[in-house]
Amino acid sequence: MPKPSDPPKNLRWTIIGAGNGGQSVCAHLAIMGYQVRLYDISPDTVNAINKQGGIELAGVVQGFGKIDRVTTDLSEAVRGAHIIMVIAPATAHRHIAKALAPFLQDDQIIVLHPGATCGALEFYKVLADEKCPVKVTIGETNTLIYACRSSRPGQATIFGIKNKLLVAALPARESSNIADKLQSAYPQVHAADNVLVTSFDNTNPIVHPAPILLNTAVIESQREWLFYREGITPAVGAFLEAMDQERIAVGKALGVELWSCKDQYAIEYGVHARTLADAVGNTAAYADIKGPNCLETRYVLEDIPMGLVPLVAIGKSLNVSVQRMETIIKLGEFILGKDLTTNGRTLEKIGLSEMTAGEIRRFIETGRKTEAHKSLNLNKDDLQC
């Protein structure tokens, strides 16, 4: 992993969320010499980390990361921070946005790490709806930079660090600014063209929910199974490839060129195969990954509402065929007996209702809606907060 050159120690970071990723980022940044604060909703987690004054890090980066402050007080956590990094399930993003709105300060940068699909758009819309009066920049990454795990509050292990992390801002002109700031700690960061690139690059909604649902009886049998090796058989893989083409078509309708999942496996893992099922079958990193023994998994509960729902909503609004993704949303809702749409990233929730492809692109670039659409927006002013 390339080392960051002489970090500007005056850059203050706040991490929202003390899960696997949040603790790993906190500890790593602290070990690099940054001032870091950590927010978590759980008093037990916060107390445990406070008790030992920081987080022990193991794996490819080792040491003790001394955390400046660990707190359940959001106001205290974010006051004076330059970068607020949200490392939480995508289902929590809108609640975090609403909770943060009163405490944000001018010129703060918020990075959803990662944003899942359309996280920055949803965050932006919530702050606009909350009439947040300050000027902040909202960005999102395409993925989490680490493969990591936390065994308990105060301990984390980084198994690997990705070679490349994309970041984009809304509006897009701020992307390079965010990328510059993040590069001081993470030279792997590159600015993407805009948040559509980082959002549509997320392939979890393609790869996760369908294999869960098509293995419903296996999951309920309670026997151990391998998610990729046993769950993605030829017919399942062929279905995922066809569904992936729908994702690519949604991107294309908005001028975004995307790699297929299979191409991503070739690029990331050097696995070249004729089919997606063969590709995941040949990916060593996936060989031992077990499937869940419960249908109520984030592979469905997060990747459907925060992934498939916005892809389908955008696709349908632009007359792109998204029938396979739509079928999986419905099947997931029926099998789990849950509405996964209403609280998901609908067009309204991500602020893209009744817009043409051109209007969406303009909004992504500028953060402003056309005159015609201003009146449709809850916030009558330009979306600048």
Added chain:
Amino acid sequence: MPKPSDPPKNLRWTIIGAGNGGQSVCAHLAIMGYQVRLYDISPDTVNAINKQGGIELAGVVQGFGKIDRVTTDLSEAVRGAHIIMVIAPATAHRHIAKALAPFLQDDQIIVLHPGATCGALEFYKVLADEKCPVKVTIGETNTLIYACRSSRPGQATIFGIKNKLLVAALPARESSNIADKLQSAYPQVHAADNVLVTSFDNTNPIVHPAPILLNTAVIESQREWLFYREGITPAVGAFLEAMDQERIAVGKALGVELWSCKDQYAIEYGVHARTLADAVGNTAAYADIKGPNCLETRYVLEDIPMGLVPLVAIGKSLNVSVQRMETIIKLGEFILGKDLTTNGRTLEKIGLSEMTAGEIRRFIETGRKTEAHKSLNLNKDDLQC
């Protein structure tokens, strides 16, 4: 099994299809003393049965059924028959109807045994489209009267005979006439109100396709699995129960009261359980039934186009919610990469296009469409052939 009283030996039967069911019926009728002819499309099958002059029957009825004539010539097979019984996959019904049309004679009775969902309606429509000039009666049963198997052409085993078989005709006023004729051989036969009853009573489209699709990876794994015991876990069962309610709602919209699948298990097998998954798990007859090791099974290829497709078509035309059934059709088409709708029993194929519930009921009762609908029909005359 109750014995039929002194069969009227002059009743001549023709069976179309020398599969498990067709051979069992042929042999049983012949043993009872009827004149029976048998048609099959396969010369090898026909030659093998002709060679031994009939069919050896084992199981709950034993003996040798001497078959009057076994042939691949449809004209020869049906000439002079009083009852033509079609015992073939539902996907073949429309082809059989078209092939039979030129050879039918006045007053012949055609019984689809069983009709699957809307088999009699489809048959009726094909004969009308073919402008079949004679007057025949078309009926269908709700199921096959036997549990049976044929090990080779010329041999069949009847494991069990059902206590009750429903039959209905199109138009409904002919139902008791068909039932009377069939009762001479099968006293288990009862006349149902109309063909909607026999059609909607078929629960195969509920119970078969979804467990196949929700076990896609298991099927492709090639390991042995038990269709009911392992394939219908609690979440799969709950989904089937909700889908079954859609079937029941379609019936209700046309004035037909239906038992749920779960109630049917209680009635047929004496299995009383809180959930469908528990019911099938406790049904001894299902304990050893293996699931297929191939996705291209009649559980999908027959039960979707000939079962779910007409239920969804009728449901949607009457504004009944059939979303689960629709989702399974789409999923089946996507997973198998096949169009299962176009060649299925669409509204047009079963002759119910653009009709209200009242118009459908009138048509079912009388075999005639309203004046308003006559002009929409390919056959301008009343559908009497």
